[in-house]
Every structure is written in structure tokens, then in C-alpha cells.
Amino acid sequence: xxxxxxxxxxxxxxxxxxxxxxxxxxxxxxxxxxxxxxxxxxxxxxxxxxxxxxxxxxxxxxxxxxxxxxxxxxxxxxxxxxxxxxxxxxxxxxxxxxxxxxxxxxxxxxxxxxxxxxxxxxxxxxxxxxxxxxxxxxxxxxxxxxxxxxxxxxxxxxxxxxxxxxxxxxxxxxxxxxxxxxxxxxxxxxxxxxxxxxxxxxxxxxxxxxxxxxxxxxxxxxxxxxxxxxxxxxxxxxxxxxxxxxxxxxxxxxxxxxxxxxxxxxxxxxxxxxxxxxxxxxxxxxxxxxxxxxxxxxxxxxxxxxxxxxxxxxxxxxxxxxxxxxxxxxxxxxxxxxxxxxxxxxxxxxxxxxxxxxxxxxxxxxxxxxxxxxxxxxxxxxxxxxxxxxxxxxxxxxxxxxxxxxxxxxxxxxxxxxxxxxxxxxxxxxxxx
Amino acid sequence: xxxxxxxxxxxxxxxxxxxxxxxxxxxxxxxxxxxxxxxxxxxxxxxxxxxxxxxxxxxxxxxxxxxxxxxxxxxxxxxxxxxxxxxxxxxxxxxxxxxxxxxxxxxxxxxxxxxxxxxxxxxxxxxxxxxxxxxxxxxxxxxxxxxxxxxxxxxxxxxxxxxxxxxxxxxxxxxxxxxxxxxxxxxxxxxxxxxxxxxxxxxxxxxxxxxxxxxxxxxxxxxxxxxxxxxxxxxxxxxxxxxxxxxxxxxxxxxxxxxxxxxxxxxxxxxxxxxxxxxxxxxxxxxxxxxxxxxxxxxxxxxxxxxxxxxxxxxxxxxxxxxxxxxxxxxxxxxxxxxxxxxxxxxxxxxxxxxxxxxxxxxxxxxxxxxxxxxxxxxxxxxxxxxxxxxxxxxxxxxxxxxxxxxxxxxxxxxxxxxxxxxxxxxxxxxxxxxxxxxxx
Numbered sequence: 076x077x078x079x080x081x082x083x084x085x086x087x088x089x090x091x092x093x094x095x096x097x098x099x100x101x102x103x104x105x106x107x108x109x110x111x112x113x114x115x116x117x118x119x120x121x122x123x124x125x126x127x128x129x130x131x132x133x134x135x136x137x138x139x140x141x142x143x144x145x146x147x148x149x150x151x152x153x154x155x156x157x158x159x160x161x162x163x164x165x166x167x168x169x170x171x172x173x174x175x176x177x178x179x180x181x182x183x184x185x186x187x188x189x190x191x192x193x194x195x196x197x198x199x200x201x202x203x204x205x206x207x208x209x210x211x212x213x214x215x216x217x218x219x220x221x222x223x224x225x226x227x228x229x230x231x232x233x234x235x236x237x238x239x240x241x242x243x244x245x246x247x248x249x250x251x252x253x254x255x256x257x258x259x260x261x262x263x264x265x266x267x268x269x270x271x272x273x274x275x276x277x278x279x280x281x282x283x284x285x286x287x288x289x290x291x292x293x294x295x296x297x298x299x300x301x302x303x304x305x306x307x308x309x310x311x312x313x314x315x316x317x318x319x320x321x322x323x324x325x326x327x328x329x330x331x332x333x334x335x336x337x338x339x340x341x342x343x344x345x346x347x348x349x350x351x352x353x354x355x356x357x358x359x360x361x362x363x364x365x366x367x368x369x370x371x372x373x374x375x376x377x378x379x380x381x382x383x384x385x386x387x388x389x390x391x392x393x394x395x396x397x398x399x400x401x402x403x404x405x406x407x408x409x410x411x412x413x414x415x416x417x418x419x420x421x422x423x424x425x426x427x428x429x430x431x432x433x434x435x436x437x438x439x440x441x442x443x444x445x446x447x448x449x450x451x452x453x454x455x456x457x458x459x460x461x462x463x464x465x466x467x468x469x470x471x472x473x474x475x476x477x478x479x480x481x482x483x484x485x486x487x488x489x490x491x492x493x494x495x496x497x498x499x500x501x502x503x504x505x506x507x508x
Numbered sequence: 509x510x511x512x513x514x515x516x517x518x519x520x521x522x523x524x525x526x527x528x529x530x531x532x533x534x535x536x537x538x539x540x541x542x543x544x545x546x547x548x549x550x551x552x553x554x555x556x557x558x559x560x561x562x563x564x565x566x567x568x569x570x571x572x573x574x575x576x577x578x579x580x581x582x583x584x585x586x587x588x589x590x591x592x593x594x595x596x597x598x599x600x601x602x603x604x605x606x607x608x609x610x611x612x613x614x615x616x617x618x619x620x621x622x623x624x625x626x627x628x629x630x631x632x633x634x635x636x637x638x639x640x641x642x643x644x645x646x647x648x649x650x651x652x653x654x655x656x657x658x659x660x661x662x663x664x665x666x667x668x669x670x671x672x673x674x675x676x677x678x679x680x681x682x683x684x685x686x687x688x689x690x691x692x693x694x695x696x697x698x699x700x701x702x703x704x705x706x707x708x709x710x711x712x713x714x715x716x717x718x719x720x721x722x723x724x725x726x727x728x729x730x731x732x733x734x735x736x737x738x739x740x741x742x743x744x745x746x747x748x749x750x751x752x753x754x755x756x757x758x759x760x761x762x763x764x765x766x767x768x769x770x771x772x773x774x775x776x777x778x779x780x781x782x783x784x785x786x787x788x789x790x791x792x793x794x795x796x797x798x799x800x801x802x803x804x805x806x807x808x809x810x811x812x813x814x815x816x817x818x819x820x821x822x823x824x825x826x827x828x829x830x831x832x833x834x835x836x837x838x839x840x841x842x843x844x845x846x847x848x849x850x851x852x853x854x855x856x857x858x859x860x861x862x863x864x865x866x867x868x869x870x871x872x873x874x875x876x877x878x879x880x881x882x883x884x885x886x887x888x889x890x891x892x893x894x895x896x897x898x899x900x901x902x903x904x905x906x907x908x909x910x911x912x913x914x915x916x917x918x919x920x921x922x923x924x925x926x927x928x929x930x931x932x933x934x935x936x937x938x939x940x941x942x943x944x945x946x947x948x949x
Contacts, residue, residue, distance in 0.1 A: 089516060097549050104550040105659070144684040175661065177654040178618040188618060237683065238650070269683060356689060359552055363542040367516065388558065388675035388690065395560040395695030398731040422865045439731075445784050446732060457560075458674050468908065470924055473867030493697055 091320045092370055098311065099362050103355040108154050109307065114300060115151060118290050122155045122265075125288075129263035130165045130228050135255040137264040137285055139236065141271060142292030145352030148267045151292065152232065170218065170229045176238025182247045185239075186210055193218065193229070207246045208253070215260040226260035236266035240276040248277065252284035294349050301345050306332045308358060309372070327371045334374045340381045357384060389480050392457060393488035398499070399442060399450040401492065402428055405503045407460070407478045408485055418463045418475040421451050431502055448472070513538055517546030518576050526575035531707070532700040533564045536693050537572065543689070544667075547578070547632035551667040552689050553659035556641075556679075558672050559693030562736040565671045568693075569637055580635040585643035591651060595620040598636055603627050617654050624662045634666040641670035645679055653685040660686075695734060702726060704736065705743055713751065717761050721750050724768055728775045733783070742778060745789055749774050749796050814904075819884070820897045821933050824923070825941060826880040827907055828930045831868035831923040833946040835875065841944050842882040862947040864927065870910040870920040873898075883939070 086094075101107040118140075128134040140148045159165050172192045179185040186207065190199055198217050204210040218226050231251055233239055239248055251264050266273075274282060274289075296304070309328045315321035331337055344357060360380040361372050393404065406427035410419045425447055432441060448471070454460050455476075463475045489495060489503055513527040513534065514520075518541075530537050544551050557565050573580045581601030588594040592615050599620070600608040610623050636658070638644070644652045654661065655668050668688075672679075676690055696704065702722055709718035725743055733739065750771045753759045759766045782792045816824065833841065863869070876898075881888060888894065901907045902921070911920040934941040942948050 093516065093546065096545055100545060100550045104552045144686075177650045177657070178616075178621055178661065180616060180618075180650060184616060184618055191622075352687065356552070356687065359543075359689070363539070363545070366514075366542075386692070388677065388692070391692045391694065392558075392560070392675060395563070395734065397734045420865075420867065422867070426865055442732065443780065445786075446779065449784060450732070456673070458678060468910075469867065470908075 085319065086317045088320075088370060089367055091317050092365065092367055094316060095311065095324065096362065096365065098315075099309070100359075102308065103359045103362065106150060106355075108150055108157065113304070113307070114294065114296060115147065115292065118151060118292060119155060121290055122151065123158065126155060126159055126230065126263055126265075127165075129230065129261055130159060130169045131162075133228060133261040135258075135261050135263065136288075137252055137255045137266075138288045138290060139266045139268065139273060139285075140290045140292065141268055141273060142294075143350060144269050145348075145350035146292040146294060147351050148269075148292055149234070150351075152265065152267065168227050170227055171232065172229060173232045174234065174239075176233070176235030180238075182207060182242050185247050189231075190214060208250050211250050211254065215254065215262075218260065228261040228263065231262060231264045233264065233266045236268035237270045237273050237276060239266075240273070245278050245281050249281045249284070252281060255286075256284050296349050298342060298345055301349060302332055302338070302341065305341060305354065305358070308354065324371065331372060331374060331377070337374050337377050340377055343385070344381065357381070360384065387484060387487065389459070390484045390488045390491075392459070393480065393484065394491055394493075396454075397450065398440065398496070399447065400454055401489075401495075402431070402440065402499060403447070403450055403454065404459070404478070404480065404485060405499065406431070408482065408503070411478060416477075418477050420475050421448065421472045424451070435498055513541060515541050515546075517549075522575050522577075526571050529571045529575075530564075530568055532696060532704060533568050533693075536564070536691070537568050539691065540568065540572065543691075544633065548665075549633070550659075550665055551633050554656040554668045554670065554686065554688035555691060556670045556672070556676050556688040557691045557693060558675055560695050560735070561673060562738075563693045563695050565693050566637075566639055569669060569671070573635065573637070578635060579630070579632065580637060582637045582639070584639045585647075586640050591615070591617075591648060599623065602634055617650065621661050624664070629663075630665045632665070634664070635669055636666065637669045637671065639671045641672040642674045642679070644670075649681065652679065653681055656686040656688055696736060698726060698730060701730075701734070701736065701739065705739060708740065708743065710747060710751075713754075714761065718747075720764060720767075721747065721771075724771060725775065728772070728779065729783070732779065738783070741789070742775075742783065745782060745792060746771070746775060746778060748793075816933070817897065818937070819888070819894060820901060821937050822884045822939075823876070823880055823894075823897055824901060824906060824925065825930060825934055825937075825939060826876055826883050827871075827901070827921060827923040828925065828941070829883070829944055830871040830876050830879055832863045833944075834863070835871075837946050838875070838879065841946075842879055864947050868922045868924065870922050872918045872920050874918065876921065883944075 102109060122138070122140070125136050125138055129136050140151065142148050156171075160169075170193060172189050174185055174188060179188055189211075190196055193214060195214055195217055199213070202213070204213065215226060215229070218229065233251075239245070242248075251262070254260065255262050255264050270276070274285075274287075277285065306328055309331075310325045311321040313321070344353065347353070357377075357380060360383065361376050364376050364380075365372060393401070396404070403424055406424045407419065410423060410427055425444070428447070451460075455462075459479055460476045461479055463477055469475075485503065489500055513523045513530075515523065523541075526537070527534060540555075543555065557569075559565055570582070572578070573582075579602060581598045583594055583597050585594075588597070592611065592613075595611055595615055596608050599611065607623065607627060612619055636655075638655070644655070658668055659666055670688065676688070702719065705722045705725075706715065706719045709715055722743060725739065725746070729739060729742065750767065753767065753770055754761065778792070781787045782789060787795070829841075877890070898907070898921075902909050906923075906925050908922045908924045909919060910922050911918075930941060
């Protein structure tokens with residue numbers, strides 16, 4: 076008896092890799108939702124109930140979703156909406172208005188955007204309204220269904236909610252919350268913000284009209300859950316075209332996550348941040364190394380990528396400086412050590428450098444003052460030294476500056492510096508200037 | 509070597525052509541290409557590339573975009589003084605001038621996003637390349653976070669690539685933003701610089717000669733400057749001087765020592781002048797042709813030939829002494845019979861830094877005149893011509909006025925010249941200034 080093996084299509088390897096890249100890139104770069112966001116079920120249920128009450132039963136609600144950057148606020152909202160919109164009643168009735176604090180910098184612009192998203196430009200036409208409230212009331216009135224009894228429920232999503240709180244008089248927020256408290260029309264106002272102290276930003280009258288309902292997305296993940304999340308993000312879905320390849324891929328991901336060195340790397344990242352976004356960035360860099368020649372993610376990939384990720388940017392920039400500029404940086408470091416971080420000017424740095432040259436008695440680095448000034452200006456351009464905010468009227472050589480690079484970065488850069496002369500290295504390491 | 513750039517989504521021939529133009533940057537180009545992925549797939553919404561000047565950032569991106577014919581919009585923040593110019597350029601590059609003209613006057617981000625969304629979605633990833641991205645920090649506070657999220661806001665397959673010299677940490681807004689992928693373009697090593705500079709060789713001379721010349725050039729300039737653009741400019745300027753003995757038939761190409769002896773002092777002179785932009789490149793070439801050994805190159809900061817009237821020189825010397833000597837020492841230096849002054853009070857040498865390191869101090873007009881009268885030989889009547897000379901010194905920026913313009917009573921000044929300059933001036937009037945300076949006692 077032969078087992079019927081269903082429709083297993085075997086695609087060539089190149090095609091499989093291409094599909095893997097497509098699926099995973101949509102997940103990491105485009106934030107396409109995976110099924111089942113684990114760890115946020117309670118919040119999911121809460122939000123869904125709230126929105127359902129607005130959409131189906133005509134209740135007005137307001138809620139704030141609060142969580143640090145990359146915690147998954149937008150994905151939570153999108154997955155709830157996706158579920159709700161599968162019901163026929165909701166799909167037919169619910170109107171959505173999406174506003175973003177970065178784009179709508181002004182309440183007037185926000186109102187125009189609301190009009191546009193509700194497709195009411197023709198209705199409004201050239202009318203001039205006395206106040207914001209009148210305009211909003213007119214819009215909501217216009218949404219009433221044919222028999223003028225009830226209005227369609229409207230969902231207002233306010234991204235970057237804290238930026239709306241900086242508008243003049245907070246009129247938009249006041250009016251939206253006002254409408255949500257009165258029985259004018261069923262509206263649901265959902266705000267997404269990364270600031271935990273967002274309620275402090277609201278005026279008293281706005282705060283009193285807000286329902287004070289907050290959904291927090293402060294992830295209390297353990298490392299084990301984090302590893303599961305990594306595995307889930309890297310795994311291919313069941314509907315993949317070549318199921319044998321998908322199985323192999325998922326198996327390799329599982330062994331990857333059980334590898335000790337990989338777990339160490341992931342532990343370091345977990346200690347820095349637990350959110351989705353940094354994880355996606357890391358996995359994206361690993362994904363970019365998957366090619367036809369190497370059709371799986373290996374542990375060495377993750378180690379390399381992690382090293383790239385955690386490399387210090389200023390140390391990298393110090394690596395590319397010329398010798399004169401490096402000597403100036405070391406002179407500044409010594410000045411900082413001796414005078415405990417007080418600001419210095421170019422004359423002092425040059426003096427320090429000259430003291431080093433006198434000790435060494437080789438004239439290889441004996442450059443004239445203008446050359447040293449040009450090197451110093453280059454450092455200023457790279458923002459490795461910054462002027463203390465003093466009077467701009469002082470001469471260039473005497474303007475007080477601070478060094479923006481610290482001791483450990485300089486030392487790390489010296490280790491990696493190509494063909495660093497030994498006397499300069501010794502000068503840097505010496506305890507006293 | 510070609511063949512290092514491979515990707516299934518792009519035409520091999522084009523990749524090979526691109527790799528030929530990107531010598532010494534294959535690793536970075538390969539990484540960028542693998543991040544970009546196949547054209548129809550999504551790429552990470554924002555990438556931040558940082559590295560020193562002339563380390564190939566714009567070059568690699570431009571070559572990749574052009575050879576692979578990817579839809580892109582290149583914007584330089586130096587040109588776009590207002591956001592309207594930025595939006596217009598992006599819309600123009602992607603959709604043509606009709607769409608760009610839909611933008612209202614003084615458009616905001618919301619207009620830009622709205623018009624973008626109305627257009628047809630992208631078949632392949634669109635790239636917006638922003639050069640000199642550090643100027644975005646000074647623009648509207650919402651612009652940078654919005655650009656980093658552009659893919660999400662317009663719901664299209666678009667990626668922003670930011671190029672900058674400054675590290676990312678200074679860009680981050682207060683409440684955070686969508687963090688871009690950071691890519692570092694390391695500087696070129698000495699070997700790589702030699703390789704790239706040797707590509708510019710002159711057609712009438714051999715490649716070995718040119719690489720020998722580049723070797724000498726790097727030997728002189730490498731410890732001071734690693735910027736590829738500057739080095740190329742210096743190489744081009746000085747090559748004719750290098751080839752002079754060859755053209756005159758005095759030496760052969762293989763006579764390396766003589767060629768070196770000829771060019772080395774010339775390069776050292778170049779470091780003092782052309783490198784510092786004291787003389788323009790045109791002046792430098794003219795100087796080479798006239799072979800004027802007599803006069804020193806008249807650079808921009810060679811004030812030494814500024815001719816001042818007799819009393820102005822003494823006023824300047826008096827101003828320098830007033831700026832760099834502490835007021836309590838005036839009695840000792842400038843009075844004929846200064847009586848007994850305790851040495852310990854006078855020589856407070858345990859001061860941390862000398863005045864010459866801290867900079868000039870402001871002094872009132874009375875003190876300047878007091879020192880002036882004691883320094884000048886003979887009697888001077890205080891006429892208006894003396895005071896007007898002080899004003900002209902301020903106009904010449906040899907003195908700086910510190911007090912406010914309204915204060916007519918006792919204006920304060922600072923001396924803005926260097927020690928070298930004042931020594932030259934005092935030599936012309938036979939005045940030994942070193943004897944009168946507190947720091948050099």
C-alpha cells in the first residue's frame with residue numbers, strides 16, 4: 076500500500092532560496108505579521124474586546140497603547156484589526172482614520188487628513204467652520220446612515236500620540252476625546268506612544284475626558300522565551316512551496332538555536348534589548364549572508380554579524396585618522412587625564428604634542444603650526460572635538476573644546492591602528508604626560 | 509578582481525562592469541548588494557553608511573545604482589536648504605516632473621506622503637540616497653524620524669540610504685526613532701591608496717614611473733593626510749615638475765635617486781602652501797613654471813609684508829604686552845624707578861599654564877596708552893591721529909574690540925596677533941620684545 080504523499084513539489088535550490096529570502100524579508104523588513112504573537116495574549120484580548128464593543132455595539136471608547144520602541148504596538152493593533160475585519164458586520168460598518176504625529180504636525184492639517192480619509196471632501200466643499208469642534212461635528216454628522224438614526228462607528232488611530240500632545244491647545248485630542256465621551260457618534264480612539272509618561276503631557280481638560288485606559292507592552296520575556304521567539308521568526312511557514320526544503324531549514328534553525336556559542340551571542344543581545352526591532356536587524360544581517368552556495372544560516376554567521384553589530388562607531392572612525400591627527404587625540408587624552416576633563420584649546424594641545432616631540436628627539440613628526448591647525452580642524456569637522464558653548468569671538472587657536480571620545484575607545488583604536496609607530500603607542504600608554 | 513560581486517537577482521554582465529569600477533571596495537559593495545537583495549524583494553527600510561571623507565561611500569552607491577539601473581533618487585542635503593526641494597527631487601526622480609508639480613507651495617511631510625501614495629506601487633525596490641545626512645539634524649525635528657520610516661508611511665517598497673561622516677549616535681532624536689542598519693566604510697590602507705592613485709597614470713609615461721612617483725608622494729604626505737581626493741589633486745599638480753628632468757633629457761626613467769632628489773624639496777614646499785590652501789593651485793602651477801627661487805611664496809597668511817606706520821607698530825606691540833602680561837607686572841616692566849618689588853610676589857611661576865596657552869586677555873584703553881607712552885622713544889603728543897590708528901588696527905583685525913559698541917568711555921581690546929608676527933614687527937623697529945614678556949622671563 077503506497078502512502079499518498081500529497082503535493083510535494085521539489086523546486087530547484089535557487090528558487091527555494093529566493094522564496095526563503097522573500098518570506099523572511101517581508102517578516103523582518105516589512106513587519107508582516109506572523110501567526111500568533113506569543114507573550115501578548117492578554118493585551119490582545121483586551122484590545123480586541125474594546126474595539127469590538129465600538130465596532131459592533133456602538134460604544135465609544137478610548138485607549139492608549141504604551142510601550143518602548145520596537146515592542147510591537149503597531150503589530151498588536153494590526154493583528155487585532157485583521158481579526159476583527161474578518162467579521163462581515165465589522166467590515167461593512169467600521170471606518171478607519173489613521174493619523175501619524177510625524178506627518179500631521181498641526182491640527183489644521185490633521186483635520187484635512189481626517190476629511191480626506193473619510194472621503195468627505197465633496198461634502199465639506201468650501202464650507203468655512205467657526206471652530207475645530209464644529210468641523211468635527213459636521214464630519215461625524217455626515218457619516219450617519221441613510222435613516223439618520225445611527226452613525227457608522229469610526230476608529231481613530233493616532234500614531235506617535237505624544238507628538239499630538241505638543242500641538243497648540245491640544246484641540247484635536249480634546250475634541251476627539253470629547254466626542255468619545257458624548258453620545259454623538261460611536262468613535263474609538265486608539266493612541267500609540269513610546270513615552271511612559273504620556274499622561275503628564277495631556278492638559279487637565281483633555282485628561283479628564285480620556286478614559287485612562289492604558290495597555291502596556293513592557294515585555295517580561297525570559298531568555299528561554301526569547302530563544303523561542305528567534306526560532307519562530309526564522310522558521311518557514313507550512314505553506315512553503317517545497318516542504319522538504321522547509322523541513323530541512325526548520326531543523327537547521329532548531330540546531331542553530333541549541334548551539335552554545337549562538338546562545339551566548341543571543342544572550343548578549345538579549346541583555347541589551349529585548350524588543351523585536353533589534354532582533355529583526357540582527358536576523359536581517361544574517362539572512363543577507365544566505366546564498367546559493369550556503370543555503371543555511373550557520374553559527375559563524377551569527378558571530379560575525381554580532382561583532383559587526385556591536386562594533387563601536389567612534390573607534391572605527393579613529394582608525395582612519397592620519398598620524399598627526401592621532402597624535403593630537405593622544406595629546407588631548409593626556410590633557411584630560413592631567414586636568415580632569417577641563418576644556419582645552421588648540422595651543423595647549425599643540426604644546427603637549429611639542430613636549431612629546433622634544434622627548435623623542437626624532438624630527439619625523441615635526442610639523443609646522445598651520446599643518447597642525449588643519450589637522451585639528453579636520454577633527455572638529457568629524458565632531459570628535461566639540462567647542463564648549465563659549466563666545467564665538469575668540470580666536471580659533473584659543474577657543475575652548477572638549478574631546479568627544481573616551482579613554483577606552485582611544486586605546487581600542489590604537490590596538491587596531493595600521494602600522495602604528497611604537498613610540499606613539501608608548502606615549503599613549505604612559506601614565507604621565 | 510571581478511567575480512566578487514555575485515547575486516542571482518541581477519545581470520552578471522552588469523555586476524562585472526560595476527566591480528571593475530569599484531576597486532578596493534568589493535567587500536563593502538558585496539555586503540550592500542546582499543542587503544539589497546533581489547529587486548522585487550523588500551530591503552531594510554533605512555541604512556546608514558558612515559566613513560571618512562573620500563572613502564568611497566557615494567562612489568559605490570552611484571556605481572551600483574547606475575550599472576544595475578535601479579530606480580533611485582539622489583539628494584544632497586547641502587543643496588536642499590528647505591524640505592520642499594528634497595520632496596520635489598525625490599518625486600521628480602521616481603515619478604517625473606508632472607507628479608513633482610503636484611506639490612503645493614511650502615509642502616509638508618503629509619503632502620509628500622499623500623502624493624507618493626497616490627502613485628503606482630513599485631515593481632522593484634526604490635532607493636532614496638541622502639548625502640551629507642548630518643545636515644538633516646538641523647532641519648525640522650520630524651523630518652529625520654519620518655524619513656527613516658518612509659517604507660512604513662508610504663506602504664511601498666522603498667529604502668532610504670543615508671551617507672555621512674559623523675557617527676549615528678549624534679543623530680538619534682530624544683524619544684528614539686526607527687534605528688537604521690549601520691554600515692561602516694573603512695578608510696583605504698596605504699597599499700590600497702597606492703593602487704588607486706596609480707590608476708590615474710599619464711599616458712606618455714610608464715606605469716612603473718608613475719607608481720614610483722606615487723610612492724614618493726605618499727611618503728611625504730601620508731602621515732599628514734589620508735584623504736584620497738586631496739592626494740589625487742596633489743599628485744596631478746606636481747607630476748609635471750616630477751617629469752621636468754625627464755623631459756629636459758637630464759635623467760633617464762630608471763635613475764630613481766636623481767628624480768627623488770629633484771621632487772622631494774618641491775613636495776615639502778607644497779605641504780606648506782598648496783596643501784594648506786595658502787596659494788591657489790593656479791598660482792602654484794605658475795610658480796613652478798617661473799622657477800622663482802628668490803621670493804618665498806606669497807601665501808594668504810603671510811602678513812609679514814603688511815606695512816604699518818611707525819606709531820601703529822608701537823601701538824600693536826603695546827597691545828600685545830597688555831594682553832599677555834598680567835596687570836600687576838606693568839610697574840616692574842615699564843616704570844623707570846619701580847622701587848623694590850618682592851621677587852616672590854612677582855614671579856608666581858607655579859601658575860598652571862602660561863598666558864600664551866590661555867589666550868590674550870582684554871585690557872582697557874588707558875592701560876594700552878600707558879604702556880605705549882613708556883615704550884615709545886621720545887615724547888608723543890596724544891592727538892587724534894594716535895587714537896584713529898587704534899581704530900584702524902581694529903579694522904585690520906589685528907586688535908579685537910571686546911566691549912560693547914555702546915560703551916564709549918573705556919573701550920576694551922584684545923590683541924589678536926601671534927608671537928611670530930609681533931617678533932617680526934618689533935625687529936623692524938629695533939625693540940626687544942622678549943625682554944618685556946612675563947612668560948619668557
